[in-house]
Amino acid sequence: MTASQWSDRPPEYPLQCDHCHYPIPEEPREGNDGQYCSEACREAADDESTMPNPDAYKCVVTGVxxxxxxxxxxxxxxxxxxxxxxxxxxxxxxxxxxxxxxxxxxxxxxxxxxxxxxxxxxxxxxxxxxxxxxxxxxxxxxxxxxxxxxxxxxxxxxxxxxxxxxxxxxxxxxxxxxxxxxxxxxxxxxxxxxxxxxxxxxxxxxxxxxxxxxxxxxxxxxxxxxxxxxxxxxxxxxxxxxxxxxxxxxxxxxxxxxxxxxxxxxxLRLTDRRGPETRLKQLSVRKLTGAQFLPQWISYEYEPTRGLFAFGSASDAKRAYDTGSGPSHEPPRSAERR
Missing domain, CATH: 3.40.50.300 (P-loop containing nucleotide triphosphate hydrolases)
Structure with a gap:
């Protein structure tokens, strides 16, 4: 669970440690410049070695x-x-x-x-x-x-x-x-x-x-x-x-x-044919330790420059596969490491 997810927890965990940025589950240890979850964090902060917020590097939005x-x-x-x-x-x-x-x-x-x-x-x-x-x-x-x-x-x-x-x-x-x-x-x-x-x-x-x-x-x-x-x-x-x-x-x-x-x-899988010349490509996350994921199959296709893109409805599929029409050329969502 990331620090941002902990921050959404009920009021019994209202504080975050000023060194590790994780919740303080007990009485905080008071320091010169903040409140800390443990003696280890307080001592580390005194040595000016405060950790970056874990949201900055512990989670990756892939951009796919x-x-x-x-x-x-x-x-x-x-x-x-x-x-x-x-x-x-x-x-x-x-x-x-x-x-x-x-x-x-x-x-x-x-x-x-x-x-x-x-x-x-x-x-x-x-x-x-x-x-x-x-x-x-x-x-x-x-x-x-x-x-x-x-x-x-x-x-x-x-x-x-x-x-x-x-x-x-x-x-x-x-x-x-x-x-x-x-x-x-x-x-x-x-x-x-x-x-x-x-x-x-x-x-x-x-x-x-x-x-x-x-x-x-x-x-x-x-x-x-x-x-x-x-x-x-x-x-x-x-x-x-x-x-x-x-x-x-x-x-x-x-x-x-x-x-x-x-x-x-x-x-990744190819579905049974939905028509005489078309098979849908689908992906699903079977497991992912430490992260939330939706347990469903997502249909997708590929287009140069855009990469892989998702579609859901039958009309979306028809638009993606119709000759000469293709999908809309919307830019992919921006990706960032949270």
């Missing part, structure tokens, strides 16, 4: 419209989320949009890429109409490359890139962290931590892992378990930087045996 519609107060910043869905549910676009919305609100981001080379990872942003060149230049985006050194002929791959890929590769050169041993989970975790240190990512930004399926193929099952446990503890819990990892359901629950490792699970 359909997801925010079912998580009204945001995602806890110490969360490790699993986004799982069938092929065709725009899972990759969702992960890309998570990063773009963080950059859009001025926060840094790190992409751990097992499924694609850095040029393809960056191309997803451009395909969506989102220009990440300024973020690369301003040192707000890192790509942890766990793909390139898996290629049988890495040099040939680099030589056959077209002019645009060469340009993007050069522009992103300083932002790419190559992992020479991607089959070593510890090497990948170390590269991630180095990127977080370089970007000074504590209580800001987010991390995405593009494909747990690829990670599993490279590391085998048990090391994946270890890798997720490690980064959940050292990134989410220690730094208050959320991680969003993608996986395919492949006809069954994604990572069912390890779902307890994740603080939240977002399911």
């Amino acid at each position: 419209e359909p997801l925010d519609s079912v998580i009204p107060n945001g995602v806890p910043a110490d969360s490790c989320l699993l986004v799982s869905g069938d092929e065709g549910t725009r899972r990759d676009e969702l992960l890309t949009e998570f990063v773009w919305r963080a950059l859009e609100r001025g926060e840094p981001a790190v992409v751990v890429s097992y499924g694609d080379p850095p040029s393809a990872t960056l191309e997803r942003f451009f395909e969506n109409g989102w220009n990440v060149l300024p973020a690369l230049e301003d040192d707000r985006l890192r790509i942890v490359d766990c793909f390139t050194h898996r290629l049988a002929d890495r040099e040939r791959f680099l030589e056959t890139r077209n002019r645009w890929q060469e340009f993007v590769g050069e522009a992103a050169g300083d932002a790419i962290v190559e992992v020479e041993e991607p089959s070593d989970g510890r090497a990948a975790a170390t590269a991630l931590h180095d990127a977080l240190d370089d970007l000074e990512m504590t209580e800001t930004g987010l991390v995405t892992i593009d494909s747990l399926d690829e990670l599993r193929r490279v590391l085998q099952t048990q090391p994946v378990h270890n890798f997720v446990s490690d980064v959940r503890a050292t990134v989410c819990r220690a730094r208050y930087v959320p991680i969003v990892a993608g996986a395919t359901t492949a006809g069954g629950p994604a990572f069912a045996e390890d779902e307890y490792l994740f603080d939240g699970v977002v399911d």
Whole structure:
């Protein structure tokens, strides 16, 4: 429960600690410059180490419209989320949009890429109409490359890139962290931590892992378990930087045996056909520790520049899928870290 939620509690908890900003459940400890919930907070305040209000960094409004519609107060910043869905549910676009919305609100981001080379990872942003060149230049985006050194002929791959890929590769050169041993989970975790240190990512930004399926193929099952446990503890819990990892359901629950490792699970699905040529995409939050969420399926679609958007009624669906009409071009809701 955040400090703002506590402030709405009944009068028996009227005061907030002037150091930690959480409620004072008993008689306050009086200090030189305020009232405190404990001796530890009073002593810390005397040392001029007052904590920032937890609402400033402990909750993230993602900026992804359909997801925010079912998580009204945001995602806890110490969360490790699993986004799982069938092929065709725009899972990759969702992960890309998570990063773009963080950059859009001025926060840094790190992409751990097992499924694609850095040029393809960056191309997803451009395909969506989102220009990440300024973020690369301003040192707000890192790509942890766990793909390139898996290629049988890495040099040939680099030589056959077209002019645009060469340009993007050069522009992103300083932002790419190559992992020479991607089959070593510890090497990948170390590269991630180095990127977080370089970007000074504590209580800001987010991390995405593009494909747990690829990670599993490279590391085998048990090391994946270890890798997720490690980064959940050292990134989410220690730094208050959320991680969003993608996986395919492949006809069954994604990572069912390890779902307890994740603080939240977002399911994506394709519904039965509502017409001869249309299947609806829907998302739902199955679990999210420490946050309120609405237990319902939300229909959504995708549009370049706008990203994923939600719609509800049959008329909304018809407008979204009718040829040539498309959805209204309203800008996405602004996102912020509360």
